[in-house]
Amino acid sequence: MKLLRIILGTLILFFGTQANAQSGWKNGRLRVSADGHFLETTNDRPFFWLGDTGWELFHRLDFEEITKYLDDRYAKGFNVIQAVILPEFDGIKKPNRYGSVPLNQFNIETPNPRYFELVDTVIKMAAARNMFMCLLPTWGDKVTPNWGEGPVIFNEKNAYTYGKWLGNRFKSDENIVWMLGGDRPPQKDTSDWRPIWRAMARGLQEGTEYKAFITYHTWAGEKSTSQQIHKESWLSMNTMQSGHGGGHDVPVWKWIDRDFKLPNPKPTLDAEPNYEDHPVNPWPKWDPKNGFFDDYDVRKQCYRSVFAGGCGVTYGHHGVWQFYSEREVPITHADRSWTSGLDQPGAFGVSYLRKLIECRPYIGRIYDPAMIVDGQGEKGEFITAFRGKENDYAMIYIPVGKTIKLNTKWMKSSDIKIWWWDPRLGMVVRGESVYRNDIMSFTPPAKGVGQDWVLVLDSPEFQYRPPGK
Structure with a gap:
């Protein structure tokens, strides 16, 4: 008990000293860019979403461990952390590391203040590290009774009450993005949630005075929020989940392109590609006999979804x-x-992706697969290419190293700068x-499977620095 009091005292002390952390937050809130396809902040800065899934953060980590995790993800360049307030795995009944459950008497209308003190603190810790918290109010099994531990505790009335309570509690925290859902469909067959x-x-x-940025974490398979809730006025951004159940090289680039072309556009991203070191097998068996997804699998899916028009990606x-x-x-x-798992190579690979995208003007970039004249492949060899809206540069992701031919008529200069970027x-x-x-x-420095490359083409008149700088 003495140790617990010391730890809780440390938390309270930290919370008190960090109470004004938001005053140092310079990013503003997240919003959609004017063209409807990308993200920016309310201080007019473009924003590339590089998320990390920390679903069970509030439920399974203590303060020291949370600090270690956030420090690591900040150092690697992640700027969004996705975490669940009412987590999936017995998150209603099993207490967190400080003995607190989120709801008093398991009643959604009586949140436990002590549990939410940790949530408060983590939000401010993230702000101090220049990161957004993408908060799921609940995992989807508390709404949708299809599978999972649940229990189902939400109806329309208490969902509104809970949402308003959360919005009001955190309305001053500008580094919050809200994500409804939680690996569950909003509608299925005759059921409509x-x-x-x-x-x-x-x-x-209402709780945030209409300042909330809200998205939805959808379920796995060839599914996107665009298919069921794209027209919802509250939805700020579409997501999809190329996931782990479809094997290698799920065609996420097609889904991104489909969403990008919708009328009344919204930004879109893959909010859950294949997890690094997850078994490669169809859901729900998850049998590891076929091996595990590695960093190469992660890069292929993340780079291709972004190059096809994604406003970011979550690793x-x-x-x-x-x-x-x-x-x-x-x-x-x-395993x-x-x-x-923090230092697995896939995490470094997506951090390099952010550096690469941000080194050129990326708001308004144009997905242009027609640029590829020869060398296009399928599945694991599918190449994605985009160019800047001013025809000032292009980037081409080649998942298997080989010679390709490109149409460069879009670039008006007589010369061209060629860079080979190693995503590893x-x-x-x-x-x-x-x-x-x-x-x-164009022939990359090395050929073959596992030798993925990014070809960057620059118009010399724009005098861009080498990629990633």
């Missing part, structure tokens, strides 16, 4: 999202602890300037 989510969204909007590691440790039973064959190392390995032809061949 949209009225409940709609009520929760209305509560969040996940199979040990980290569940915060697996010796204290917990591993979920779906987690390493969360602390061991996050650096340029070759650069040159040559005379530009309308059709040009």
Whole structure:
């Protein structure tokens, strides 16, 4: 008990000293760009969403561990942390590391203040590290009785009350994004849970004085929020989940392109690609006999979704999202602890992706697969390409190293700068300037499976620095 009091005292002290952390928050709130496809902040800065799935953060970590996790993700360049307030795995009945459950007497209308003090603190810790918290008010099994531990506790009335309470409690915290859902569909067959989510969204909007940015974490498969709730006025951004159940090279680039072309556009992103070190097998078996997704799988899905028009992407590691440790039973064959999973190469690979995208003007970029004249492949060899809206540069992700031919008529300069970017190392390995032809061949520094490359083409008149700088 003495140790618990010391830890709780540390939390309270930290919360008190960090109470004004938001005054140092310079980013403003998240909002949609004027063209409807990308993200920016209310201080007019473009924003590339690089998220990390920390679903069980509030439920399974203590203050010291949370600090370690946030420090690591900040150092790697993540700027969004996705976490669940009412978590999936017995999150209603099983207390957090400080003995607190989120609801008094398991009643959604009586939140436990002590549990939410930790949520308060983490939000301010993230703000101090220049990161947004993407908060799920609840995991979807508390609304949708299809599968999961539940229990189902929400209806339209208490969903609105809970949403308004959350919105009002956190209305001054500008580094919050709200994500409804939680791996569940808003509608399926004859069942329709949209009225409940709609009520929760209305509560969040009213509680935040209509300042809330709200999205939805949808379910796995060839599904996107655009298919069921794109027209909902409360939805700020579409998401999809290319996930872990479809094997290798699920065509997420097609889904992104589909969403991008919708009327009344909204930004879209893959909010859950394959988790690094997750078994490669169809849901729900998750049998590890076929191996595990590695960093190469992660890069292919993340780069191709972004290059096809995604406003960002969320990475996940199979040990980290569940915060697996010796204290917990591993979920779906987690093969390493969360602390061991922090430094897996996939996390570095997506951090390099953010640096690459942000090194050129990316609001308004144009997905242009027609640029590829020769060398396009399918599945694991599918190439994605985009160019800047001023025809000032282009980036082409080549998942399997090989010679390709590109149409460069869109670039009006007589010369062209060519850079080969290594997504495994996050650096340029070759650069040159040559005379530009309308059709040009390009050969990467190395060929074959596992040798993925980004080809960057610059118009010399814009005098861009080498990629990633």
